[in-house]
Amino acid sequence: MSKIAVYFPGLGYHCDKPLLYYSRSIAGKLGYENSKTVNYTYSAPNIRGNAEKMKEAYEALFSQAENILADIVWSEYDDVLFISKSIGTIIAASYAAKHGLTTARQILYTPLAQTFLAPPRNAIGFIGTADAWSSVDEIIRLSAANHIPLTVYGGCNHSLECGEPLKDIDTLKDVMQKTREFIIQ
Numbered sequence: 001m002s003k004i005a006v007y008f009p010g011l012g013y014h015c016d017k018p019l020l021y022y023s024r025s026i027a028g029k030l031g032y033e034n035s036k037t038v039n040y041t042y043s044a045p046n047i048r049g050n051a052e053k054m055k056e057a058y059e060a061l062f063s064q065a066e067n068i069l070a071d072i073v074w075s076e077y078d079d080v081l082f083i084s085k086s087i088g089t090i091i092a093a094s095y096a097a098k099h100g101l102t103t104a105r106q107i108l109y110t111p112l113a114q115t116f117l118a119p120p121r122n123a124i125g126f127i128g129t130a131d132a133w134s135s136v137d138e139i140i141r142l143s144a145a146n147h148i149p150l151t152v153y154g155g156c157n158h159s160l161e162c163g164e165p166l167k168d169i170d171t172l173k174d175v176m177q178k179t180r181e182f183i184i185q
Contacts (some may be wrong), residue, residue: 002071003079008065008095009109010086016129018161019109022176023083030183036072038091040064042043048133058090058114063112065091076146081106081183082120086133086158089115089125096120103171107179110158113138119146124173124182127155151178 005027007015015024015037024035036147040061042174047053074080082104096104097118108115108125112134121162125148127139136152153171154161155162 001031002034004034004077004080004091005081005083006069006085007035007037008084008088008092009038009040010088011047013085013159014039017159018172019085019175020083022172023107023109024151025114026082026176026180027081027183030180030184032079032183034077036069038065038068038088040068048049051118054114055088057087057157059061061087061091062094065095069095073097073104074101080114081177082106083109084111084116085109085114090117093120094118105182107182109175110134110160111139111143113142116142120148123134123148124178125150126153126160126178128158128162130155130162131158133158151175 004047007020009015009020042060044053047057050087057155077117080101082092089108092106093115106120108123109123110131125143127136129136140150153160156171159170
């Protein structure tokens with residue numbers, strides 16, 4: 001079986017940060033030898049809470065993602081896994097929808113509401129109750145409406161951290177255990 005994992009980071013949350021670093025390691029150990037990281041850039045300030053700037057960021061990042069992924073022949077893979085963070089969840093979901101990747105499985109770390117404009121069909125999500133980038137109640141509602149299991153971590157921010165290092169490590173371990181379970185199913 002031919003597998004590929006594609007990583008869609010957030011703005012300021014690159015693939016060397018814990019959620020994407022460890023999920024990439026787990027996927028690699030589970031046979032996703034082919035992988036691609038979407039390293040896009042965008043530097044406009046004050047995006048959070050500004051719909052116009054968020055749309056501009058999305059359009060710039062989506063265009064970069066399409067260019068980065070243009071050489072992949074998706075039909076060569078039996079198993080496509082998208083792992084994304086924050087605005088990357090919007091890019092991953094809309095990329096899958098636009099390119100007809102209906103069987104792609106998706107892991108959504110701290111998804112934003114716009115992710116559900118093109119909701120993934122086979123996904124899981126994770127969010128913290130202190131996430132300043134999302135309306136947590138809205139993400140819970142949208143996840144339920146789209147049959148996407150969502151784990152909610154009390155007191156955790158947009159990086160799924162609460163400011164207590166040992167609790168953060170426990171949260172990260174739980175996220176990675178659930179990530180692994182989803183990947184092997």
